Amino acid sequence: MSARMLLDETALELNMSLAAGATGIDRPICHSRIQKSGLALAGHFHGIVPTRIQILGQTEQSFLAKLDPAARNQALMGFFGLGLSCVVVTGELVPSTQEIITCADLTGTPLLHSSERSSVTITSLHALLDERLAPRKRLHGVLIDVFGVGLLLIGPSEVGKSECALDLVMRGHRLVADDVVECDYRPPGMVFGAPAKLLRHHLEVRGLGILNIKDLFGVTAIRERKRIDVVVRLVEEASPEASQDRLGLEERFHSILSVSIPELVVPVRPGRDMATILEVAARNELLKNAGHHAARELFGAIESRIASQAAAIADKRVLVEGAHPRTPAGPPIPRDEPVASSEHPSMMPTQRTGSSAFSATRSRTPVVRAQESQFGMKAVRIPRIDESQAPPPVTTSPRGGPKDRRR
Structure with missing residues (x-):
């Protein structure tokens, strides 16, 4: 970039003209940032970058007008003696501007004049320099605008990138x-893509040749520039890259001009509707930008369900273990095992055999139960009642009184 290119730039619309320093009109401008040179006129040159455009507005010109001629000439010669790439004077010209022109001619510094205010001039120059001086890179692929999301299709030749783009254009995308x-970097952390000048509006499809999309579908089917939001890598199904995370939890990124852009790996096989898949990918990216990640939300719900079930099982286990505590004097007391003692003969097991011995032992043997008291849990013995010695059941007569079945 140079002062000559600024004058020839039709998109600038600042009505700029060359006031002095024609010999240095081709000095390179290497920075997109612009400096105001107030402190430099006061003799403080620290921080001045000669390859940036320097602005002399109404404030700087009024400061120079208040200086005596000797001090003004010394300040201007020290400023222009830095070998500046370009100096722009904004606003109306004042009598001291003539001395500025003289110093610019003596040092060969290109001096431009803009009738606009400093703020308008700086904004326009920033936009132009950001575009012209941005880092650039060429990529092989297809860039298409789907629902406002810039999809960059990359992959090996003959994988079907152009065919996918044609199908998306038929569905109303651009x-x-x-x-x-042509990729270029834009702060903060954005990468924009544009077509090459000779290939603009054209699409090559195998079997059909080169097509002019603008002539076939109109101006609504094309776009001159778009930010790259998602990189879609089309791979053959038999490729090792086709083995991917099927849940969508693993995020991949593709670096373009040191900017990490989300990347999707989509396997391609005959009969698969790739245009629909790419449309859904664009819709899903819009949801992610809005804060909705379907895979993460489902995975979080599953983890929450597993955690709640594990907590419920743990609570049940605590309740079961708490109903049968271990006594410090010995092993745990069984729940339904009989406890026999030599002091109580009725509690000793008999030597009978068969089912009668088992029933007799079971009927006379007390059962240990857990009973809660004010001092905690304690084990008590509840004797069983022999069914042969149990009293007969009492029923109620139709008149409402008790009735003994033995009668």
Whole structure:
């Protein structure tokens, strides 16, 4: 970039003209940032970058007008003696501007004049320099605008990138670039893509040749520039790259001009509707930008369900273990095992055999139960009642009184 290119730039619309320093009009401008040179006129040159555009507005000119001629000439010669790439004077010209022009001619510094205010001039120059001086890179792929999301299709040749783009254009989406994508960096952390000048509006499809999308579908089917939001890598199904995370929890990124852009790996096989898949990918990216990640939300719900079930099982286990505590004097007391003692013969097991011995032992043997008291849990013995010695049941007569069945 140079002062000559600024004068020839039709998109600038600042009505700039060359006031002095024609010999240095081709000095390179290497920075997109612009400096105001107030402190430099006061003799403080620290921080002045000669390859940036320097602005002399109404404030700087009024400061120079208040200086005596000797001090003004010394300040201007020290400023222009830094070998500046370009100096722009904004606003109306004042009598001291003539001395500025003289110093610019003596040092060969290109001096431009803009009738606009300093704020308008700086904004326009920033936008132009950001575009012209941005880092650039060429990529092989297809860039298309799908629902406002810039999808960059990359992959090996003959994988079907152009065919996917044509199908998306038929569905109402917009083509940006085919085959060659000119990428440039824009702060903060954005990468834009544009077509090459000779290939603009054209799409090459095997079997059909080169198509002019603008002539076939109109101006609504094309776009001159678009930010790259998602990189879609189309791979053959038999490729090792086709083995991917099927849940969508693993995020991949593709670096373009030191900017990490989300990347999707989509396997391609005959009969698969790739245009629909790419449309859904664009919709899903819009949801992610809005804060909704379907895979993460489902995975979080599953983890929450597992955690709640594990907590319920743990609570049941605590209740069961708490109903049968271990006594410090010995082993745990069984729940339904009989406890026999030599002091109580009725509690000793008999030597009978068969089912009668088992029933007799079971009927005379007390059962240990857990009973809660004010001092905690304690084990008590509840004797069983022999069914042969149990009293007969009492029923109620129709008149409402008790009735003994033995009668």
